[in-house]
Amino acid sequence: xxxxxxxxxxxxxxxxxxxxxxxxxxxxxxxxxxxxxxxxxxxxxxxxxxxxxxxxxxxxxxxxxxxxxxxxxxxxxxxxxxxxxxxxxxxxxxxxxxxxxxxxxxxxxxxxxxxxxxxxxxxxxxxxxxxxxxxxxxxxxxxxxxxxxxxxxxxxxxxxxxxxxxxxxxxxxxxxxxxxxxxxxxxxxxxxxxxxxxxxxxxxxxxxxxxxxxxxxxxxxxxxxxxxxxxxxxxxxxxxxxxxxxxxxxxxxxxxxxxxxxxxxxxxxxxxxxxxxxxxxxxxxxxxxxxxxxxxxxxxxxxxxxxxxxxxxxxxxxxxx
Amino acid sequence: xxxxxxxxxxxxxxxxxxxxxxxxxxxxxxxxxxxxxxxxxxxxxxxxxxxxxxxxxxxxxxxxxxxxxxxxxxxxxxxxxxxxxxxxxxxxxxxxxxxxxxxxxxxxxxxxxxxxxxxxxxxxxxxx
Numbered sequence: 001x002x003x004x005x006x007x008x009x010x011x012x013x014x015x016x017x018x019x020x021x022x023x024x025x026x027x028x029x030x031x032x033x034x035x036x037x038x039x040x041x042x043x044x045x046x047x048x049x050x051x052x053x054x055x056x057x058x059x060x061x062x063x064x065x066x067x068x069x070x071x072x073x074x075x076x077x078x079x080x081x082x083x084x085x086x087x088x089x090x091x092x093x094x095x096x097x098x099x100x101x102x103x104x105x106x107x108x109x110x111x112x113x114x115x116x117x118x119x120x121x122x123x124x125x126x127x128x129x130x131x132x133x134x135x136x137x138x139x140x141x142x143x144x145x146x147x148x149x150x151x152x153x154x155x156x157x158x159x160x161x162x163x164x165x166x167x168x169x170x171x172x173x174x175x176x177x178x179x180x181x182x183x184x185x186x187x188x189x190x191x192x193x194x195x196x197x198x199x200x201x202x203x204x205x206x207x208x209x210x211x212x213x214x215x216x217x218x219x220x221x222x223x224x225x226x227x228x229x230x231x232x233x234x235x236x237x238x239x240x241x242x243x244x245x246x247x248x249x250x251x252x253x254x255x256x257x258x259x260x261x262x263x264x265x266x267x268x269x270x271x272x273x274x275x276x277x278x279x280x281x282x283x284x285x286x287x288x289x290x291x292x293x294x295x296x297x298x299x300x301x302x303x304x305x306x307x308x309x310x311x312x313x314x315x316x317x318x319x320x321x
Numbered sequence: 322x323x324x325x326x327x328x329x330x331x332x333x334x335x336x337x338x339x340x341x342x343x344x345x346x347x348x349x350x351x352x353x354x355x356x357x358x359x360x361x362x363x364x365x366x367x368x369x370x371x372x373x374x375x376x377x378x379x380x381x382x383x384x385x386x387x388x389x390x391x392x393x394x395x396x397x398x399x400x401x402x403x404x405x406x407x408x409x410x411x412x413x414x415x416x417x418x419x420x421x422x423x424x425x426x427x428x429x430x431x432x433x434x435x436x437x438x439x440x441x442x443x444x445x446x447x448x449x
Contacts, residue, residue, distance in 0.1 A: 117341035268444035274396035278355035
C-alpha cells in the first residue's frame with residue numbers, strides 16, 4: 001500500500017514532506033555502482049538524497065559478515081575491520097561509519113553476552129564497576145567526535161589501528177601456559193573451566209588502575225566506534241589477574257553497554273543511516289556467530305600475524321588519504 | 322564449598338539466565354525488524370522512501386503506533402531497539418543485585434543506569 005502510494009504520487013509526497021520537515025533524507029534503491037549523496041534544495045528547504053545501489057548493499061552485507069567472522073576469530077570485535085571497509089571501499093562518511101560500527105558492536109556484544117552469561121563466565125560485579133568508567137569515557141568521546149572533522153577522526157582511527165596491530169603482535173608472541181590465579185584481591189569470582197573440568201576461583205587486583213584505563217578505553221570506543229576489548233582484556237588479565245576466559249567474557253559483556261553510551265548521541269546527530277547500519281549490523285552479527293563456531297578449528301597465531309600486518313598497512317593508507 | 326557461596330550462586334545464576342534471555346530476545350526482535358525493513362525496501366526497488374534524516378525517539382514511536390510500517394521506520398525501530406538492549410542489561414543487573422540484597426552493587430549499577438539516562442536526555446536535548 002505504502003509503496004504504491006509513493007510510486008504514484010512520488011513527487012507530490014516529496015514536496016509535501018519537504019514543506020513539513022526542514023531537513024529530509026530521501027532513500028532509494030538503485031542499481032548504481034557506489035553509494036551517492038545528493039544535496040538538493042528548493043526555495044526554503046533542503047534534502048539529502050541517498051541512493052542505495054544493490055551492488056553496494058550486497059557488498060556491505062558480505063563485508064560485515066567477513067569483518068564479524070575475522071573479528072570473532074581474532075578477538076577484535078567487528079568495528080576495527082568494519083570501519084576501514086566502510087570508509088575506504090564503500091566511501092561511507094567517517095561519522096556514519098563510526099555510528100554503524102557502534103551498532104554492530106552492540107549487536108555482537110548482546111549476542112555474545114547472552115551466551116557467556118548462561119555459561120556463567122562473566123564477572124558482572126567487576127563489569128558494572130568498570131562500566132562506570134567506560135560509560136563516562138564513551139559519553140565524552142561521543143560528544144567530542146561530533147565536533148571533530150572526518151579527516152581528524154580518520155587520522156585518529158589510523159593511529160588506533162597501528163596500536164591494535166602492535167597489541168596483536170605482542171599477543172601472538174606471548175607463550176600460553178598455566179595462568180597465575182590470585183586469591184588475595186577483592187571481588188571474588190568463579191567460573192567452570194571446560195578444558196580442565198574444574199571450578200576456577202579468582203579475585204580482582206588493582207581495580208582503581210583498571211578503572212582509569214577503562215575511562216580511556218571507553219573514550220576510544222565513543223570517539224572511534226570500536227569495542228575497545230583489545231585493550232581492556234590484557235589490562236584485566238595482566239594487571240588485575242583475572243583468568244583470560246573470564247576477562248574476555250566480562251569485556252564482551254561490557255562493550256555493548258559502552259557502545260550504547262555513545263550510540264544515542266550519534267543517532268541524535270543524524271549519523272545513523274538506517275540502510276548502512278542495519279545491513280552491516282546483520283552482516284557482522286551473522287559473521288561473529290560463524291566466527292565463534294569455527295574458531296576452534298583455525299590456527300590463531302598465523303591468522304593474527306597476517307591481520308596485524310594487514311592492519312599496519314590499512315593504518316598507513318588511511319593516514320595518507 | 323561453603324553454604325553461603327552456593328546460595329548466592331543459585332540466585333546469581335537465575336539473574337544471569339534472565340539477563341541472557343532478555344539479551345537474546347532483544348537481539349532477535351531488532352534483527353527481525355531490520356530484516357523486515359530491508360526486505361520491503363529490496364522488494365520494491367523503485368520505491369523512494371521519505372523520512373526525516375534524524376527522527377526523534379518520540380517521532381519514531383508515533384510512526385510505529387500509527388501503523389506506518391515503511392521500510393525506513395522499521396529499520397530505525399530495529400536499530401533503536403538494539404540500542405536499548407544494553408540498557409535492559411543494566412536494568413536486569415540492578416534488579417538481580419537487589420534480589421541478592423547486595424546494595425553496594427545496586428548502587429554501582431544504578432550509577433551506570435543514571436549515566437546512560439543522562440546520555441539519552443542529552444541526545445534529546447541537542448535535537449531541539
